[in-house]
Amino acid sequence: xxxxxxxxxxxxxxLDLSNGIPCTAQxxxxxxxxxxxEFRGKDETVVAxxxxxxxxxxxxxxxxxxESGCGKSTTAMAxxxxxxxxxxxxxxxxxxxxxxxxxxxxRQLRKVRxxxxxxxxxxxxxxxNPVRTIGAQxxxxxxxxxxxxxxxxxxxARAMLRDVRLPDAGDMLKRYPxxxxxxxQQRVVIAMALLARPSLLLLDEPTTGLDVTVEAAVLDLIAExxxxxxxSLLFISHNLxxxxxxCDRLGIMYSGELVEEGATGEIFRRPRHPYTxxxxxxxxxVDSDKHSRSLAAIPGHIPLPQERPQGCLFGPRxxxxxxxxxxxxxxxxxxxxxxxxxxxxxxxxxxxxxxxAVVVPDGxxxxxDAICLTNVTKLYGTSRGRSLKANEAVTFSVKEAEIVAxxxESGCGKSTxxxxxxxLDQATSGQIRLADRNIAELQARARPKKLxxxxxxxxxxxxxxxxxxxxxAFSIRRSLIKFGIRKGKAAVDRRVRELLExxxxxxDLAERKPExxxxxxxxxxxxxxxxxxxxxxxxxxxxxxALDVSVQAAVVTLLLDIQRANKTTMLFISHDLALVRHxxxxxxxxxxxxxxxxxxxxxxxxxxxxxxxQALLSSIRSTDPDRSKAAHIQLRGEMPSPVDVPRGCRFATxxxxxxxxxxxxxxxxxxxxxxxxxxxxxxxxxxxxVSDGATRSADITREPAND
Amino acid sequence: xxxxxxxxxxxxxxxxxxxxxxxxxxxxxALVGLFLVSFWVxxxxxxxxxxLQSPTKPDVMAMANPFPSAAHWLGVDILGRDIxxxxxxxxxxxxxxAPLSVAVAMTVGIxxxxxxxYYGGQVDxxxxxxxxxxxAFPVLVLYVVLIANIGPSVINIVxxxxxxxxxxxxxxxxxxxxxxxxxxxxxAARLRAESTxxxxxxxxxxxxxxxxxxxxxxxxxxTIITIGILGxxxxxxxxxxxxxxxxxxxxxxxxxxWPFMSVEPSIAIVSLVLGFNLLADGLREAWKP
Numbered sequence: 001x002x003x004x005x006x007x008x009x010x011x012x013x014x015l016d017l018s019n020g021i022p023c024t025a026q027x028x029x030x031x032x033x034x035x036x037x038e039f040r041g042k043d044e045t046v047v048a049x050x051x052x053x054x055x056x057x058x059x060x061x062x063x064x065x066x067e068s069g070c071g072k073s074t075t076a077m078a079x080x081x082x083x084x085x086x087x088x089x090x091x092x093x094x095x096x097x098x099x100x101x102x103x104x105x106x107r108q109l110r111k112v113r114x115x116x117x118x119x120x121x122x123x124x125x126x127x128x129n130p131v132r133t134i135g136a137q138x139x140x141x142x143x144x145x146x147x148x149x150x151x152x153x154x155x156x157a158r159a160m161l162r163d164v165r166l167p168d169a170g171d172m173l174k175r176y177p178x179x180x181x182x183x184x185q186q187r188v189v190i191a192m193a194l195l196a197r198p199s200l201l202l203l204d205e206p207t208t209g210l211d212v213t214v215e216a217a218v219l220d221l222i223a224e225x226x227x228x229x230x231x232s233l234l235f236i237s238h239n240l241x242x243x244x245x246x247c248d249r250l251g252i253m254y255s256g257e258l259v260e261e262g263a264t265g266e267i268f269r270r271p272r273h274p275y276t277x278x279x280x281x282x283x284x285x286v287d288s289d290k291h292s293r294s295l296a297a298i299p300g301h302i303p304l305p306q307e308r309p310q311g312c313l314f315g316p317r318x319x320x321x322x323x324x325x326x327x328x329x330x331x332x333x334x335x336x337x338x339x340x341x342x343x344x345x346x347x348x349x350x351x352x353x354x355x356x357a358v359v360v361p362d363g364x365x366x367x368x369d370a371i372c373l374t375n376v377t378k379l380y381g382t383s384r385g386r387s388l389k390a391n392e393a394v395t396f397s398v399k400e401a402e403i404v405a406x407x408x409e410s411g412c413g414k415s416t417x418x419x420x421x422x423x424l425d426q427a428t429s430g431q432i433r434l435a436d437r438n439i440a441e442l443q444a445r446a447r448p449k450k451l452x453x454x455x456x457x458x459x460x461x462x463x464x465x466x467x468x469x470x471x472x473a474f475s476i477r478r479s480l481i482k483f484g485i486r487k488g489k490a491a492v493d494r495r496v497r498e499l500l501e502x503x504x505x506x507x508d509l510a511e512r513k514p515e516x517x518x519x520x521x522x523x524x525x526x527x528x529x530x531x532x533x534x535x536x537x538x539x540x541x542x543x544x545x546a547l548d549v550s551v552q553a554a555v556v557t558l559l560l561d562i563q564r565a566n567k568t569t570m571l572f573i574s575h576d577l578a579l580v581r582h583x584x585x586x587x588x589x590x591x592x593x594x595x596x597x598x599x600x601x602x603x604x605x606x607x608x609x610x611x612x613x614q615a616l617l618s619s620i621r622s623t624d625p626d627r628s629k630a631a632h633i634q635l636r637g638e639m640p641s642p643v644d645v646p647r648g649c650r651f652a653t654x655x656x657x658x659x660x661x662x663x664x665x666x667x668x669x670x671x672x673x674x675x676x677x678x679x680x681x682x683x684x685x686x687x688x689x690v691s692d693g694a695t696r697s698a699d700i701t702r703e704p705a706n707d
Numbered sequence: 708x709x710x711x712x713x714x715x716x717x718x719x720x721x722x723x724x725x726x727x728x729x730x731x732x733x734x735x736x737a738l739v740g741l742f743l744v745s746f747w748v749x750x751x752x753x754x755x756x757x758x759l760q761s762p763t764k765p766d767v768m769a770m771a772n773p774f775p776s777a778a779h780w781l782g783v784d785i786l787g788r789d790i791x792x793x794x795x796x797x798x799x800x801x802x803x804x805a806p807l808s809v810a811v812a813m814t815v816g817i818x819x820x821x822x823x824x825y826y827g828g829q830v831d832x833x834x835x836x837x838x839x840x841x842x843a844f845p846v847l848v849l850y851v852v853l854i855a856n857i858g859p860s861v862i863n864i865v866x867x868x869x870x871x872x873x874x875x876x877x878x879x880x881x882x883x884x885x886x887x888x889x890x891x892x893x894x895a896a897r898l899r900a901e902s903t904x905x906x907x908x909x910x911x912x913x914x915x916x917x918x919x920x921x922x923x924x925x926x927x928x929x930t931i932i933t934i935g936i937l938g939x940x941x942x943x944x945x946x947x948x949x950x951x952x953x954x955x956x957x958x959x960x961x962x963x964x965w966p967f968m969s970v971e972p973s974i975a976i977v978s979l980v981l982g983f984n985l986l987a988d989g990l991r992e993a994w995k996p
Contacts, residue, residue, distance in 0.1 A: 042733075424894055444897050452900050459891035467892040469913030475895055482899045529895065 028055035029097060029232050030079070030200055036091035037071070037078050046305045048074045049256040051092065056200065061226060061233040063247030063264070065240050065279065067548045069302050071256040072236045076202045079234075080117060081109045097199065115145040118193035119202040123209065124185035128177040134161075134188055135173030141195040160191040163228070164221060167637075181638050183214035187221065194229055201226075204236045211409045212575055213635050216619035219246055220632060238548050241283040241578075244268060249339075252276045255303055255313040258333070262340030272342040275314045282553030284578040289601055290560065295582060297554030301518060312345060320346055369433075370569035371421070371537055372397040376430035376440060378416055378593075388642050390416040392593045393430070398537075398586070401567040403560075405574060405584035407616065411639055413593040414573045418539045421571065422457045423447055434537065453483045456535040458559075460542040462522040466514040472525050473500070473510035479532040499528040503558060520551035527559055531566065538563070539571045544579070556583060578620050581605050586675070589613045592650045593642055599676035609672060609684040611657045649681065657682060730993040737989020743982025747975075751798040760789040762796040762949045773965055784968050785958055793949035794975050800944060801951060801979065804861055805930040808868035809923055816873035817919065820880025821907045825888055835881070838874030846871050850933055854942040861944070864937070868930055879922055883915045917994045921987050928983035935976045951976050 037049040049071040056062045064072045078089055081101060094101040096112065104112075121127045129137055138157035142148045148156065154173065161169035164187040177185055186206060193201055203222065207215040223246050226233055237243045240250075250267045252260040252275060260273040271277045281296035300317040309315050311327035318326070325345040333343040378391040391413045398404045406414040419425040421432060423444035432440040437451065444452060459465045466472060473496050479485075486492045497507040503524040514522055523543060530538055543559065544552040560583065563570055574580050580587060580601075587604040589597045589612065597610035608614050615633040635654045640646055646653050652662040659681055667681045678684070731737045750757075760766070765787035766779070775782040781790040823834040841849075853867040887893065888911065896910050937943045938952020951972045958968030 422898055424897060444900055447900070449900070452898065455898075457895070457898060459894065461891055464890040465892060465895070467890075467910055467914070469916070470909075475892065478896075478901075479899055482901070 026057060027098070029058045029060075030056040030234070031095040032075070032079075032092070033095070034092035035075070035078065035089065035094060037074055037083065037087060038090050039083075039087045041086065044306070047256070048087070048305055049078075050308070052253075052257060053092075054251050054258060054261065056232050056234055058199075059230055059232055060249065061235060061247045063235045063237065063243040063250045064253055065237055065243065065250060066253035067238055067302050067550055069304075070253045072253050073204055075253075076119065076204055076234065076236055079202065080113055080119060114141065114198075115196045116198050117200045117202065118196065118198040119204065120186075120189050120193050120206045122205040124182060124189045125177065127189045128185060130177050132176075133173065134175055134177065134180070138173070138188070138192055138195060141192055145196040156195060157191070160195050161188070163194075163225065164188070164191045165217075166191075181214075182210055183218065184638075186210060186214075186218055190218075190221065190225070194225060194231070197229060198231060200232045200234065202234045202236070205238070207242070208237075212577065213409060213615060213619045215242075216632055217634050220634070222246060239283070240279045240549070241285070252279065255308055256305065257313065258341075258343065259314060260340075260342045260344075261333075262336070262342075266337075266340050270336075272336055272340070272347040273314070273344045274318050274320055279550060282550050284553075284556075284576070284582040289581050289605075290583065293582075294560075295553035295557050297557055298550045299554070301520070301551075312343070314344075320349065322346065367400040367402070369397045370400040370402070371571075372431075372433040373417075373421075373440075374431040374433070376417065376420065376427050376432060378413075378420060378425070379428045382643060386643055389593050389645055390642060391420070391427070392645075394590070394593075394595055396588050396595060396598055398569055398571065400536075400569055401564075402585045403563065403570040403572050403583055404586045404588060405572045405580040406588050406590060407574060407577060407580055408590035409575065409639060411592075411642070412590040413642075414590050415541055416593075417590075418457070418541045418571065418573055421537075422455055422539050423452070424457075449483065453533045454536045456530040456533050456538050458523075458526050458530045458538060458540040458543045460545060462519040462526070462546055463514075465526045466517075466522055468514050470513075471511045472514060472517060472522075476500075476525070476529045476532045479529055483533050485532065485534060495532070499532055500525075502531070502562060503528045518551075519547050520555055523547060523555050524558065527555070527562065531562060531568075534566075535568060537569045537571070539573070541573045542575070543572075545574065545576065552579070559583075577616055589616065592639060592645060594650060595679065596651065597676075597678040597680075599673070603673065603676040609670075609676075610678040610680050611655050611682070612651050613678075615656065649679075731989060734989040734993045736985050737993060740982050740985030740987070740989055743978055744986055747798050747979050747982070748802060750795050751802050754795045754799055757795065759792040759795060762788060762792040764788065773968070775967065781971050782965075782967055784954065785961055785965075790954075790968065790971055793954060794951070794972060797949035797951045797954065797972070798975070798979070800948065801931055801934060804864055804934060805927050807861075808865045808930050809872070809926045811865050812869040812872040812926070813876055813919065813923055815869050816876025817880050817912070817915075819873060819877035820882075821884055821911065823877065824881035824884030825903065825907060825911070827885075831881070834877065838877055841870065841874045842878075847933075847936065850937060851940065851942065854937060859937070859942050859945060864934060868933070872926055872930075876919070876922065876926070879918060880915060883918060884911055887911050887914055917990075921991045921994070924983050924987035924990065928980040928987070931976060931980050931983070 032052055032054050035049055035052045036047065039046045039048055052071070052075060054062070054064075064075070066072050074083075074087070077083055077087075079094055079096070079101065081104065083089070089102045092102070096117065099108075099112075101109070101112065128134075135154055135157055138160065139150065139153035142153040142156050143150065157173060158169045161172050166172050166184060166187050172180075172188075177188075180188065190206070206222070207218050210218060219242070222233070225231070233246070235243050235247055243250075244264055247264050250262065250264050251258050252267070252273065254275050260267065260271070260276045267276060268280065271280055275298070278296065278298040282298060284295055298317060303309065303313065303316070309327065310329055311331050312318070312321075315321045315326045322345075328345065331343060331345055333341045334347065336342055336347065374395050376391055376394040377389070380388040380390060382388050394413075394417060396404070406417065408414050416425065420427045420440065423439065423442060426443050427440040430440050431438050435451070435454065439447065439451065442451075467474065476496050476499055477492055480492050480495055486495045496510055500507045500510060505521060505524050505528070509517065509521065517525070527543075540559070544555050547555060556579065562568075572580070572583050574583075584601050586600050587598065588595055589604070589610065591612050597604065597608065597613045604613060605617070608617055615635050618633040633656055635656070637654050640650070640653055646663070648664050649655070649662045649667045652658050655662065661681050665681075667679050669677055669679055670683060671677045672684065731741070760779070766783055766789065767787055769776075769779055769783045770787040773783045773785070773787070779789050779791065781794070784790055784793065819834050819838070823831040849871050850867050853870065854863060857863045857866070893906060893910055896906050901910075934943065934950075935952035935955070938950040938954075939956045941953075941956065943950040943953045954972040955969045958965065962969055
C-alpha cells in the first residue's frame with residue numbers, strides 16, 4: 001500500500017524520478033554497509049570485496065556494473081548467504097527489510113531465500129532441473145513458500161507463465177527444460193523467481209548468452225513485470241549500456257568497491273569517475289560508426305584481490321593518476337551533488353573524457369572484389385532423405401580491404417558460411433571466387449599452400465582457440481614455419497615478438513601457457529596467429545563476443561588498426577549490431593540460411609528496408625538516456641527449424657508486416673541501389689499504402705512506460 | 708601505447724607445467740601410493756646387490772623349522788627357499804612385466820581410440836564394435852584361454868594384456884578425442900593443412916595425457932593382480948623363477964600348518980596393487996580441473 005502511494009507520487013518520466021531524492025526519506029529495502037567478503041584458500045585468504053556499501057530502495061531498480069572479477073556476483077551471493085564453504089562475510093552488515101542477514105541462522109535464511117529475495121542466474125539451463133517438468137518445478141515455489149495446495153500452485157504457475165508471455169501456458173507446464181529455447185527457459189526462470197512475490201529480485205547477467213532479439217524481449221519483460229509486481233531489482237551486468245534503460249540508479253563497481261553511484265541519467269550525462277567514463281566510451285552505439293568515432297578502450301586489466309594498489313584502485317589504469325593525491329590511503333567517496341557519489345581524488349579536474357577521435361578514412365570504393373560468393377548452398381543430409389539447409393543461395397561480394405559483417409540470430413547459418421570460406425567445410429553447390437579460383441568445394445587439405453595462407457580465421461572462444469598443452473606462441477610459430485614466412489629459428493622468434501608487439505602484448509607472454517592468460521590476451525594471440533600468415537582475407541567468427549565490453553573495445557580497435565594497416569579484407573561475423581556499425585563497411589543480414597538484406601553500413605543503419613533487419617535494429621539498447629525510446633519490434637515465436645523451412649518467405653512466420661502473399665510465394669530480390677538489396681514482398685519504394693496497412697495490423701509493442 | 712601483460716599475473720611465475728607434478732605431493736592419497744610403489748621399485752632395482760640369499764636354492768636345514776627366523780626373516784617355503792629373496796626377486800618380474808604389458812596395451816589402445824574418435828563414421832563403427840566384442844569376454848577367461856593356448860612367457864603375458872586392455876583404453880581415448888576435436892585450436896591446425904598424424908600427436912594427445920596416465924596406473928595394478936592369478940592357476944612364469952601368484956599356490960597345501968607361506972606373497976601383491984591404485988586416485992585428485 002505504501003508502495004502504491006509512493007508510485008503515484010512519482011513523476012511520469014523516468015529521468016526525473018530516478019534522481020534518487022524522493023527515496024532518501026525512506027528506509028531502504030536492502031542496506032549493505034561496509035561489507036567485507038573473504039575467501040579462504042589453503043595457503044592464502046582472498047579479499048573479494050573489501051568494503052562495499054549500497055542501498056536499494058523499495059520499488060527501485062539498482063544496477064551494479066563492473067568488469068568480470070570485480071565482485072558483483074559475489075555480492076549477490078552474499079546477500080543470499082550462498083558463499084560456499086570457503087567464503088565468509090567477515091565484516092559489515094546486510095540488512096534486508098530491517099532484518100540482519102549476516103550471521104542469520106539457516107532457518108531464517110530459508111524464510112528469506114526464494115520467498116522474499118529471489119534470484120535469476122546467468123545460465124537458465126543450469127538453473128532448471130532437467131529431469132522435472134516445468135510445471136513441477138514452478139509449482140514447488142508456492143507449495144513450499146506459500147503453503148498452497150497442488151492444484152492451486154499449478155494454477156498460479158499457469159498464470160505466471162502467461163505473465164512472462166510464454167505461449168500456451170498449459171502445454172508448457174508439461175514440458176521439460178530441454179524442449180524450450182534459451183529465451184523461453186530464461187522466461188521460466190523469471191516466472192519461478194516471481195511466483196513467491198519476492199520484494200527483491202537479484203538478476204545476475206540474465207541476458208548474457210541470449211540472442212539480441214531475445215535479449216531485448218527479456219529486458220522489456222523484466223521492466224514490465226517489475227512494475228506489475230512492484231519488485232525492487234538489483235541488476236548485475238558488465239554492460240553499462242544494456243541496463244541503462246532498466247535501472248533507476250547505478251553503482252559502478254571496481255575491484256570490490258563502488259567507485260561511483262548515482263541516478264542513471266546523471267551517470268550517463270555527467271560521469272565523474274574516469275572508470276565510468278571509460279566504461280561509457282567503450283560501448284559501441286548505433287549513432288556513430290568507425291568513420292565518426294573509435295571505441296576507446298580502458299588499458300590494462302582489473303587488479304587481482306591480492307595486488308590491489310594503495311589508495312585509488314583504478315590508479316594504475318588511469319591517465320589522470322597523480323602520486324600524492326590518488327594513492328592516499330584515506331580516499332573517501334565524495335558527494336558531487338545529493339545522490340551522486342564518486343570515489344576519486346581528482347573528479348573535479350576531469351571533464352568528460354576526450355573521445356579518441358581517430359577518424360577512419362573512407363575505404364577505396366573502386367577497389368576490386370576480393371572474394372565473391374554466388375549461390376552458395378550447404379545442405380546437411382539428415383535421416384530419411386530430409387536435409388538441413390544451413391545456407392541457401394547466398395550471394396554477396398567483398399571488396400579489397402573492406403570489412404563485411406554477417407549478422408543474424410544464432411542458427412542463421414553465418415558460422416557455416418565462415419567454415420566454407422575457410423575450407424573447414426565444403427559447399428554443396430555454388431561458387432566462391434577468390435583470386436580467380438572457385439574455392440567453394442575445396443577443403444583446407446585440398447587447397448594449395450598459397451591459398452591456405454591467404455585465408456585465415458579468428459575464432460570465437462578464447463578458451464579453446466589455443467591448445468592448453470602448448471605455449472601461447474606455439475601456433476604462431478607453427479604458422480610461420482608451415483607457410484615458410486620466416487626461415488630459421490632466430491628469424492621465426494623475432495617475427496613472433498614483432499607479432500605480439502603488433503597486438504600490443506608483452507613478448508614475454510609468448511612462452512606462457514594459455515591457462516595463465518586472460519580472455520582478452522588469448523584473443524590477441526589468436527589475432528596475431530591469423531595475421532602471422534600474411535593473409536589477404538580474414539574470417540572473424542564472433543571474435544569478441546565472449547569478452548567483457550571494456551576488453552571488447554580494446555580488441556576491436558586493435559583488430560581494425562591492424563586490418564587497416566595491412567589492407568586486409570575481412571568477413572566479420574557478429575550478432576552485436578552496435579558493434580557491427582563500428583566495424584563494418586557493408587552488412588549482410590542472414591535469416592535461416594538466406595540473405596535477407598545487404599547494403600552499406602549507412603544504408604542498413606540509416607534505412608533498413610527488410611522487416612527482419614528493422615526488428616534486429618530495434619532490439620539495440622540505446623546507451624543515451626536522453627534519447628527517446630523507439631518502439632521495440634518484438635518478433636513472435638522462434639526461428640523455425642532449418643529442416644522444415646517455411647514455404648514462401650522463410651521469415652513470414654515471425655514477420656510483423658506479413659502480407660497474405662508471404663506465406664505462399666518466395667519473395668523477390670529487390671534492388672534498392674547498386675549496393676542495397678532486400679528479399680521481401682514489400683516494396684519500400686512503392687508508396688506507403690501497403691506498408692502502412694501492414695504496420696497497423698502488426699504487433700509493434702511500445703515499450704511500457706517506465707513507471 | 709602500453710603493452711598488455713607487462714604486470715606479472717598472480718601465481719603465474721610459480722605455475723609452469725612442472726607444477727602439475729608437484730601438486731601430487733599435496734595429496735596424501737598420492738603420497739601413500741607413491742611410497743608403496745617406490746618401496747617395491749627400490750627393492751627390485753637393488754635386488755642383485757642386496758645381501759639376499761638365493762631365491763632358487765633350497766636351504767634343506769631350514770625346512771625343519773620354516774618359520775621366520777634370524778637367518779630367514781620371512782621364513783622359507785615348502786622347498787626350503789628363502790621367501791624374502793623370492794618376494795624381492797619376484798617383484799623384479801612383476802614390476803617389469805606389468806608396466807611393459809600396460810605400455811604396449813596403451814600404445815595399441817590409444818592408436819585405436821585416436822583413429823576411431825578422429826575419423827568417426829564407419830571407421831569408428833568398425834573399431835568400436837570390434838572392441839565391444841573383446842570387452843564382452845570375461846577378462847579372466849580371456850587370459851586363461853590365451854595363455855593356455857600360447858603358453859606362459861613374458862611375451863605372451865604382454866600379448867594377452869594388450870588384447871584384454873587395449874579396447875578399454877581405446878574407448879577412453881575415443882571419448883576424449885570426440886570432445887577435443889571440436890576445439891578451435893584443432894580447426895586452426897586444419898587450416899594450416901597439418902597432417903592428421905600431426906594433429907593427433909601434437910594437438911590432441913597431450914590433452915589426453917592426464918586421464919590416460921591415471922588410467923595407466925590403475926591398469927598396472929589390475930595387471931599385477933592378473934599376473935598373480937595366472938601364477939596361481941599355474942599359468943605364470945615357468946619355475947623356478949619366483950612368481951608371487953605361484954608362491955601363493957605352491958603353499959596352499961600347507962595353509963593350515965604354515966599359513967605365512969601363502970600370506971606373505973599375498974600381502975606383497977596387495978601392497979603393490981594398492982600402491983598403484985592410490986597413486987592413480989591421487990593423480991586424479993591432484994589434476995582435477
